Amino acid sequence: MNKKDIIICRCEDINLEQIHDLLDQGYTTIEDIKRLLRIGMGPCQGKTCGLLLQQEIARYLKCKTEEVALPKIRPLVTGVKLKAIVEGTKDER
Amino acid sequence: MNANIVIIGAGISGTAIAYYLAAKGMKDIVVVDKGYLTNGATGRCGAGIRQQWATKMNCIMAKKSVEFYEKANQTLKYPGDIEFKQEGYLIVAVTPEEDAQFSKNVELQNSLGIKSRKITKEEAKEIVPHINTDMFISATFCPTDGHINPFKANDAFYQAAKRLGVSFYFHEAVQSIQTVNHKVVSVTTDKHTFETNKVVNAAGGFAHEIGLMAGVPIPVYPEKHEILVTEPIEKIQGPMVMSFGKNLYCQQVPQGSFVMGRGTPGALHNHDIESSWEFLDEMAKTVVAFLPVVGELRVIRQWAGSYNMSPDRQPILGTVDECEGFYVACGFSGHGFMFAPITGLLLSEIILNQPTSIDMTELCMNRFKNQKTIEVEKSVV
Numbered sequence: 202m203n204k205k206d207i208i209i210c211r212c213e214d215i216n217l218e219q220i221h222d223l224l225d226q227g228y229t230t231i232e233d234i235k236r237l238l239r240i241g242m243g244p245c246q247g248k249t250c251g252l253l254l255q256q257e258i259a260r261y262l263k264c265k266t267e268e269v270a271l272p273k274i275r276p277l278v279t280g281v282k283l284k285a286i287v288e289g290t291k292d293e294r
Numbered sequence: 295m296n297a298n299i300v301i302i303g304a305g306i307s308g309t310a311i312a313y314y315l316a317a318k319g320m321k322d323i324v325v326v327d328k329g330y331l332t333n334g335a336t337g338r339c340g341a342g343i344r345q346q347w348a349t350k351m352n353c354i355m356a357k358k359s360v361e362f363y364e365k366a367n368q369t370l371k372y373p374g375d376i377e378f379k380q381e382g383y384l385i386v387a388v389t390p391e392e393d394a395q396f397s398k399n400v401e402l403q404n405s406l407g408i409k410s411r412k413i414t415k416e417e418a419k420e421i422v423p424h425i426n427t428d429m430f431i432s433a434t435f436c437p438t439d440g441h442i443n444p445f446k447a448n449d450a451f452y453q454a455a456k457r458l459g460v461s462f463y464f465h466e467a468v469q470s471i472q473t474v475n476h477k478v479v480s481v482t483t484d485k486h487t488f489e490t491n492k493v494v495n496a497a498g499g500f501a502h503e504i505g506l507m508a509g510v511p512i513p514v515y516p517e518k519h520e521i522l523v524t525e526p527i528e529k530i531q532g533p534m535v536m537s538f539g540k541n542l543y544c545q546q547v548p549q550g551s552f553v554m555g556r557g558t559p560g561a562l563h564n565h566d567i568e569s570s571w572e573f574l575d576e577m578a579k580t581v582v583a584f585l586p587v588v589g590e591l592r593v594i595r596q597w598a599g600s601y602n603m604s605p606d607r608q609p610i611l612g613t614v615d616e617c618e619g620f621y622v623a624c625g626f627s628g629h630g631f632m633f634a635p636i637t638g639l640l641l642s643e644i645i646l647n648q649p650t651s652i653d654m655t656e657l658c659m660n661r662f663k664n665q666k667t668i669e670v671e672k673s674v675v
């Protein structure tokens with residue numbers, strides 16, 4: 202299958218070829234690749250693509266998957282409307 | 295290993311300095327960073343670019359940097375795009391004092407060739423239709439301000455510097471700087487020792503610690519600033535909306551998300567960069583008051599980074615009296631991303647003993663010794 206047709210990150214529409222391009226240029230950490238392609242920065246926050254990317258980097262570097270550091274996990278766990286946060290704290294203070 | 299110069303930090307300041315030095319022909323330039331590319335404030339910033347400042351020096355530096363960024367893709371021969379969106383900054387005055395101060399600011403900005411203007415609430419609403427006009431008195435607007443992708447901008451300087459022969463060492467922390475008779479002789483990391491008589495401190499939030507390694511007490515401290523991003527939607531907002539008085543900046547970036555932040559009153563002076571629910575609370579209240587429709591958007595991620603604060607909220611650039619061969623580029627106080635091009639240019643001029651493009655009196659570190667009263671930049675969030 203053509204690498205361009207293999208979608209790794211559905212939120213930001215990133216394919217395998219784009220990832221291999223960056224690996225070839227020497228960007229070999231998830232943190233680097235995330236920042237240049239926005240992979241894992243969409244609504245699902247890398248829940249789908251994170252492990253795929255980790256495996257792909259491990260294959261490229263010929264190391265164990267667990268040796269490829271995962272990116273820092275940031276809140277929120279799931280999307281929350283700004284309005285809901287305002288409503289939710291209205292009666293406090 | 296020998297190096298002509300070691301630059302500590304591969305944030306936008308470090309990569310811009312490396313680029314300018316290499317472009318001017320300097321060889322054996324080494325840049326060391328303790329993390330991955332753009333792990334510091336540069337990759338955490340709001341990435342706003344504005345020329346609407348209250349001090350002359352900040353206006354001049356911002357304007358010169360905008361002129362560089364407008365042509366950066368070509369100048370740096372970047373295969374990608376730094377995504378410079380120039381749709382302005384709308385800065386709202388929320389008190390009569392701000393309203394009066396903003397008139398003075400615009401006068402200063404105009405005298406320096408910055409095309410900002412004072413506008414009414416009604417005019418502001420034409421520029422940002424969803425703004426709540428009950429929240430402010432008047433505003434200022436400069437159409438050439440905007441936003442740049444910080445990862446791409448730093449990558450552009452990094453790639454250009456690499457192409458010109460600069461060596462980068464990532465995941466390597468500087469641990470000590472050796473001096474003899476107050477002159478730099480070498481820099482030691484956890485992996486190498488570089489023999490060099492020139493060091494640049496471009497370590498962002500860690501600039502104070504790096505200074506101490508060379509016996510140079512730099513009057514800066516790190517302060518946490520938090521920020522968040524929403525899900526993307528179709529374009530509804532061109533400019534950045536900013537309020538100093540109500541502590542808010544909020545911009546829709548080209549990819550469709552809204553990026554917004556505010557300072558944390560009473561933040562401690564330390565390296566903490568964890569996200570907090572208190573920020574989320576206050577941020578939500580502030581932004582929904584100013585831009586009600588933004589309340590409909592889901593927050594998908596929040597993070598934080600360090601401002602490196604200086605006493606007058608202007609950067610500290612150049613040589614220091616305490617140590618020969620030690621150069622500083624720090625104290626950006628929350629606006630070092632937009633100043634990176636001028637930072638790179640000025641540091642390269644100082645390091646290569648060339649005449650500087652702007653007078654350094656108000657930027658060098660010994661200004662704090664010479665000045666009795668310090669003019670503090672007030673236009674900051």
Ligand SMILES: Cc1cc2nc3c(=O)[nH]c(=O)nc-3n(C[C@H](O)[C@H](O)[C@H](O)COP(=O)(O)OP(=O)(O)OC[C@H]3O[C@@H](n4cnc5c(N)ncnc54)[C@H](O)[C@@H]3O)c2cc1C
Nearest residue numbers: 303305306307328334335336340342468498599630631632
């Ligand atoms: C939330 C937030 C919003 C912001 N918004 C804006 C904005 O809208 N516009 C704007 O212009 N600016 C903004 N800023 C400020 C801007 O991010 C910084 O001024 C700018 O990025 C500073 O760049 P730098 O290269 O000097 O520092 P950094 O990007 O912090 O880089 C310093 C580097 O030094 C490295 N380092 C530190 N210690 C060592 C060591 N011992 N050995 C090796 N390496 C080391 C770090 O790993 C880091 O990569 C914001 C900042 C924050 C936190």
